[in-house]
Amino acid sequence: MNKQYVIFTDLDGTLLDHYNYSFAPALKTLEKLKQQNIPVIANTSKTFAELVEIRGALQLNTPFIVENGAAVYIPTTFFKHQPIGTKLQSGYWVKEFSKPVSHWLELLENIKTGFEGEFDHFSNMSIEQISQATGLSPHDAQLASQREYCEPVLWLGDEPSKQLFVQASQELGASPLQGGRFLHITGECNKGQALSWLFNEYKKCNGQADCYSIALGDGHNDIHMLEVADIAIRILSPTNPPPKLKRTKGVMTSSQCGPSGWAECIDSLIFS
Structure with a gap:
């Protein structure tokens, strides 16, 4: 564990099952990540209101990215200093990339x-x-x-x-x-742009040189973040083919769907 990872994950169809929205198959892996202080950051099309509830269920206290990269919410306790270009709102520093x-x-x-x-x-x-x-x-x-x-x-x-x-x-x-x-x-924003901004802030605030971003997603709207992350993990979907990427290096594809595939790949990459 000499490398530091930051995990950016889609939710629907990736960490959450496409049909029943369960994350049970990934629970053990999430617990291991928490024990190793590896941040898991939701990067999703979901809303702030949805994320507040889901993060409670997942027991995450990390930042999160909403509405396909439209805004980043950072708990004010996560970094020592407020990132430039953010506003304080309801206990979060918020970076906006889209109009209302x-x-x-x-x-x-x-x-x-x-x-x-x-x-x-x-x-x-x-x-x-x-x-x-x-x-x-x-x-x-x-x-x-x-x-x-x-x-x-x-x-x-x-x-x-x-x-x-x-x-x-x-x-x-x-x-x-x-x-x-x-x-x-929406505006000219995407999950990749938001990932890059937040990952850079994380490295600046934590002085992490040997730090790697991992992105996991199953859909077309995940392509931008899968392209910019250090490691891209495509999660199999029961309804759609894996996202087509331009990159060929640093790409994994799960053999299982949804949270089972999520746990499979993270376990293989980090804990094997």
């Missing part, structure tokens, strides 16, 4: 006339509809609905219309990102 969700809702309002009936989006959906579309319980759907920086779009039309929709939103300044179930309308 109100900006993206206004954008959707401006383009919806050309795509009537072809999409729905979170702020227009009831908690019951979000629950049905995501498989989340009503309670968890309520947490998921509390977007701060991006708006998830549920596409109902065909693929050609979807591409026109993406183009129209890009022309108005959005950077749409396809997640597992939703097209996220």
Whole structure:
């Protein structure tokens, strides 16, 4: 254990099971990481409200990245000094990479006339509809609905219309990102940009020279972080092929899906 690792992980389909959102198969590995003081940092499309609850269940007190890299939340006890460019908010230092969700809702309002009936989006959906579309319980759907920086779009039309929709939103300044179930309308931010910023802050604040970042993900919206991390781990999905990467070195692919694959790869890389 002469190397220091920082682990950045997607949640849905990666550390959490794609179907039931369980992380039970990874619990023993998470405990070993905690014993070795190896930070596990969620890097996810989920909201701040969701992360507060999930981090409690996972017993994590580390920073976390929300809404596909839109913002980084750092507990004020994690670093000795407040990182430059952050604001203090509810016990966290927050680094923002995107405009607020109100900006993206206004954008959707401006383009919806050309795509009537072809999409729905979170702020227009009831908690019951979000629950049905995501498989989340009503309670968890309520947490998921509390977007701060991006708006998830549920596409109902065909693929050609979807591409026109993406183009129209890009022309108005959005950077749409396809997640597992939703097209996220947000700014020019991604999980890789947020990972790089936070990892650099970690190395500066901890004086760590021999420090390596590990990224784990299963979907298209994980590609940016998988490309920039020192070690990329692709987690098999029961529904999608592994993310296609440009890099060929420092890449692992699990043989199992979800949290079982997560534990398999981390155990092999760090504890074998």
